[in-house]
Amino acid sequence: MGILSGNPKEEPMHYGEVYSTWSFLMAAKAAVAGYQIHLNHTGDSDLKKLLEEAIEICKQQGEQVETLLKENGVGLPPTPPERPKANIEDIPAGARIMDQEVAAALSVDISAGLVACSTVIGQAIREDIAMMFGQFHVQKATLGAKVLRLNKNKGWIIPPPLHHSKVDES
Numbered sequence: 001m002g003i004l005s006g007n008p009k010e011e012p013m014h015y016g017e018v019y020s021t022w023s024f025l026m027a028a029k030a031a032v033a034g035y036q037i038h039l040n041h042t043g044d045s046d047l048k049k050l051l052e053e054a055i056e057i058c059k060q061q062g063e064q065v066e067t068l069l070k071e072n073g074v075g076l077p078p079t080p081p082e083r084p085k086a087n088i089e090d091i092p093a094g095a096r097i098m099d100q101e102v103a104a105a106l107s108v109d110i111s112a113g114l115v116a117c118s119t120v121i122g123q124a125i126r127e128d129i130a131m132m133f134g135q136f137h138v139q140k141a142t143l144g145a146k147v148l149r150l151n152k153n154k155g156w157i158i159p160p161p162l163h164h165s166k167v168d169e170s
Contacts, residue, residue, distance in 0.1 A: 008126040008127045008128040008129070009071070009128055011125075011126050012072070013072050013074070013126065013129070014125060016123045017120070017123065017124055017125075017126065017129055018069075018072070018074055020116070020119055020120045020123060021065050021068060021069060021074075021120065021129065022069060022074060022076075022077060023116070024061075024065055024116050024117075024120065024133075025062055025065045025066060025069065025076065025077055026077035027112075027113075027116065028058045028059075028061055028062040028065070029058075029062055029077060029078075029079050029080060030080060031054070031058045031109055031113075032055050032058045032059060032062070032080070033080040033081070033082075033083055034105075034109075035051050035054050035055045035058070035106075036055065036082065036083035037083050038051055038097065038102045038105065038106070039051050039052070039055075039085070040083070040085065040086040040088065040091065041088065041091060041096050041097040041098075041102060042088070042097075042099055042102050043088055043099060044099045044154070046150055046154075047099055047102060047103055047150060047154075050106065050143070050146055050147055050150060051102070051106065053143060053146075054106060054109075054110075054143060057139055057140070057143060061136050061139070064132060065132075068129070068132070099154075099156070100151075100154070100156035103147060103150060103151050103154070103156050104151075104156070106147055107144065107147050107148070107151065110140050110143055110144040110147060111144070113136075113140045114137060114140050114141060114144065117133045117134075117136045117137035117140060118137065120133040121133045121134055121137065
Protein backbone atom coordinates (compact mmCIF):
# COMPACT_ATOMS: atom_id res chain seq x y z
CA MET A 1 0.00 0.00 0.00
CA GLY A 2 1.38 3.41 -0.98
CA ILE A 3 1.43 6.68 0.84
CA LEU A 4 -1.99 8.29 1.33
CA SER A 5 -3.76 5.16 0.09
CA GLY A 6 -5.99 4.53 3.09
CA ASN A 7 -9.31 6.11 3.99
CA PRO A 8 -9.21 9.59 2.40
CA LYS A 9 -11.01 11.13 5.38
CA GLU A 10 -8.11 10.06 7.59
CA GLU A 11 -5.51 11.64 5.30
CA PRO A 12 -4.33 15.19 5.97
CA MET A 13 -5.27 17.93 3.54
CA HIS A 14 -2.32 19.50 1.74
CA TYR A 15 -1.89 23.27 1.70
CA GLY A 16 -3.42 23.66 -1.77
CA GLU A 17 -6.55 21.78 -0.71
CA VAL A 18 -6.81 23.88 2.44
CA TYR A 19 -6.38 27.18 0.65
CA SER A 20 -8.71 26.34 -2.25
CA THR A 21 -11.50 24.93 -0.09
CA TRP A 22 -11.22 27.83 2.38
CA SER A 23 -11.34 30.33 -0.52
CA PHE A 24 -14.29 28.50 -2.06
CA LEU A 25 -16.18 28.70 1.25
CA MET A 26 -15.45 32.42 1.59
CA ALA A 27 -16.71 33.01 -1.97
CA ALA A 28 -19.85 30.91 -1.36
CA LYS A 29 -20.67 32.91 1.77
CA ALA A 30 -20.14 36.19 -0.08
CA ALA A 31 -22.28 34.95 -2.98
CA VAL A 32 -25.21 34.25 -0.64
CA ALA A 33 -25.10 37.84 0.62
CA GLY A 34 -24.74 39.20 -2.92
CA TYR A 35 -27.62 37.11 -4.27
CA GLN A 36 -29.82 38.26 -1.38
CA ILE A 37 -29.09 41.85 -2.40
CA HIS A 38 -29.79 41.00 -6.04
CA LEU A 39 -33.14 39.49 -5.02
CA ASN A 40 -34.15 42.91 -3.66
CA HIS A 41 -33.44 44.49 -7.05
CA THR A 42 -35.03 41.79 -9.21
CA GLY A 43 -38.52 42.14 -10.63
CA ASP A 44 -38.51 39.11 -12.95
CA SER A 45 -40.06 36.06 -11.24
CA ASP A 46 -38.01 33.54 -13.26
CA LEU A 47 -34.78 35.27 -12.33
CA LYS A 48 -35.86 35.39 -8.68
CA LYS A 49 -36.35 31.61 -8.72
CA LEU A 50 -32.84 31.10 -10.12
CA LEU A 51 -31.35 33.44 -7.52
CA GLU A 52 -33.14 31.53 -4.77
CA GLU A 53 -31.80 28.27 -6.23
CA ALA A 54 -28.30 29.77 -6.36
CA ILE A 55 -28.58 30.79 -2.70
CA GLU A 56 -29.61 27.28 -1.69
CA ILE A 57 -26.80 25.70 -3.72
CA CYS A 58 -24.22 28.06 -2.18
CA LYS A 59 -25.51 27.38 1.34
CA GLN A 60 -25.54 23.61 0.82
CA GLN A 61 -22.07 23.55 -0.73
CA GLY A 62 -20.81 25.89 1.98
CA GLU A 63 -22.09 23.59 4.72
CA GLN A 64 -20.26 20.63 3.17
CA VAL A 65 -16.99 22.53 2.85
CA GLU A 66 -17.39 23.97 6.34
CA THR A 67 -17.74 20.44 7.74
CA LEU A 68 -14.63 19.32 5.84
CA LEU A 69 -12.58 22.25 7.13
CA LYS A 70 -13.77 21.80 10.73
CA GLU A 71 -12.94 18.08 10.62
CA ASN A 72 -9.43 19.04 9.53
CA GLY A 73 -8.93 21.75 12.14
CA VAL A 74 -8.99 24.66 9.68
CA GLY A 75 -10.37 28.01 10.83
CA LEU A 76 -13.38 29.27 8.89
CA PRO A 77 -13.77 32.52 6.97
CA PRO A 78 -16.25 35.07 8.34
CA THR A 79 -19.89 34.83 7.36
CA PRO A 80 -21.49 38.04 6.11
CA PRO A 81 -24.80 38.95 7.78
CA GLU A 82 -28.09 37.87 6.19
CA ARG A 83 -29.46 40.68 4.06
CA PRO A 84 -32.95 41.97 4.83
CA LYS A 85 -35.69 41.75 2.22
CA ALA A 86 -36.61 45.03 0.58
CA ASN A 87 -39.42 46.15 -1.67
CA ILE A 88 -38.11 46.80 -5.18
CA GLU A 89 -40.33 49.91 -5.37
CA ASP A 90 -38.42 51.41 -2.43
CA ILE A 91 -35.19 51.38 -4.45
CA PRO A 92 -34.92 54.50 -6.64
CA ALA A 93 -34.95 53.64 -10.36
CA GLY A 94 -31.48 55.07 -10.93
CA ALA A 95 -30.03 53.04 -8.05
CA ARG A 96 -31.73 49.78 -8.99
CA ILE A 97 -29.74 46.98 -10.59
CA MET A 98 -31.59 45.94 -13.75
CA ASP A 99 -32.69 42.32 -14.19
CA GLN A 100 -30.39 41.72 -17.15
CA GLU A 101 -27.45 43.05 -15.08
CA VAL A 102 -28.34 40.69 -12.24
CA ALA A 103 -28.57 37.79 -14.68
CA ALA A 104 -25.20 38.71 -16.20
CA ALA A 105 -23.59 38.88 -12.76
CA LEU A 106 -25.07 35.49 -11.88
CA SER A 107 -23.63 34.05 -15.10
CA VAL A 108 -20.19 35.44 -14.30
CA ASP A 109 -20.33 34.03 -10.76
CA ILE A 110 -21.31 30.59 -12.02
CA SER A 111 -18.50 30.64 -14.56
CA ALA A 112 -15.97 31.57 -11.86
CA GLY A 113 -17.40 28.85 -9.62
CA LEU A 114 -16.89 26.25 -12.33
CA VAL A 115 -13.24 27.27 -12.62
CA ALA A 116 -12.84 27.15 -8.82
CA CYS A 117 -14.34 23.65 -8.68
CA SER A 118 -12.11 22.46 -11.51
CA THR A 119 -9.07 23.90 -9.74
CA VAL A 120 -9.83 21.99 -6.54
CA ILE A 121 -10.49 18.79 -8.49
CA GLY A 122 -7.17 19.18 -10.30
CA GLN A 123 -5.07 19.82 -7.23
CA ALA A 124 -6.78 17.40 -4.83
CA ILE A 125 -5.02 14.22 -3.85
CA ARG A 126 -7.81 13.23 -1.49
CA GLU A 127 -10.48 11.44 -3.48
CA ASP A 128 -13.30 12.61 -1.20
CA ILE A 129 -12.41 16.26 -1.85
CA ALA A 130 -12.14 15.72 -5.61
CA MET A 131 -15.50 13.93 -5.65
CA MET A 132 -17.19 16.64 -3.56
CA PHE A 133 -16.04 19.34 -5.94
CA GLY A 134 -17.00 17.19 -8.91
CA GLN A 135 -20.55 17.21 -7.56
CA PHE A 136 -20.38 20.96 -7.00
CA HIS A 137 -19.19 21.39 -10.59
CA VAL A 138 -22.20 19.49 -11.93
CA GLN A 139 -24.59 21.54 -9.77
CA LYS A 140 -23.06 24.80 -10.99
CA ALA A 141 -23.05 23.68 -14.63
CA THR A 142 -26.73 22.74 -14.36
CA LEU A 143 -27.60 26.11 -12.82
CA GLY A 144 -25.49 27.85 -15.49
CA ALA A 145 -27.47 26.14 -18.24
CA LYS A 146 -30.71 27.39 -16.66
CA VAL A 147 -29.37 30.95 -16.47
CA LEU A 148 -28.19 30.77 -20.10
CA ARG A 149 -31.64 29.61 -21.21
CA LEU A 150 -33.27 32.43 -19.19
CA ASN A 151 -30.92 35.01 -20.73
CA LYS A 152 -31.76 33.77 -24.22
CA ASN A 153 -35.52 33.59 -23.59
CA LYS A 154 -35.65 37.10 -22.09
CA GLY A 155 -33.43 38.61 -24.79
CA TRP A 156 -30.87 39.62 -22.19
CA ILE A 157 -27.86 37.87 -23.68
CA ILE A 158 -25.44 40.06 -25.58
CA PRO A 159 -23.53 37.84 -27.97
CA PRO A 160 -20.07 38.69 -29.21
CA PRO A 161 -19.77 39.41 -32.94
CA LEU A 162 -21.06 36.35 -34.75
CA HIS A 163 -19.02 34.78 -37.52
CA HIS A 164 -21.31 33.85 -40.45
CA SER A 165 -19.00 33.60 -43.45
CA LYS A 166 -17.43 30.39 -44.62
CA VAL A 167 -14.19 30.11 -46.53
CA ASP A 168 -14.76 29.49 -50.22
CA GLU A 169 -12.57 26.51 -51.12
CA SER A 170 -12.91 26.74 -54.91
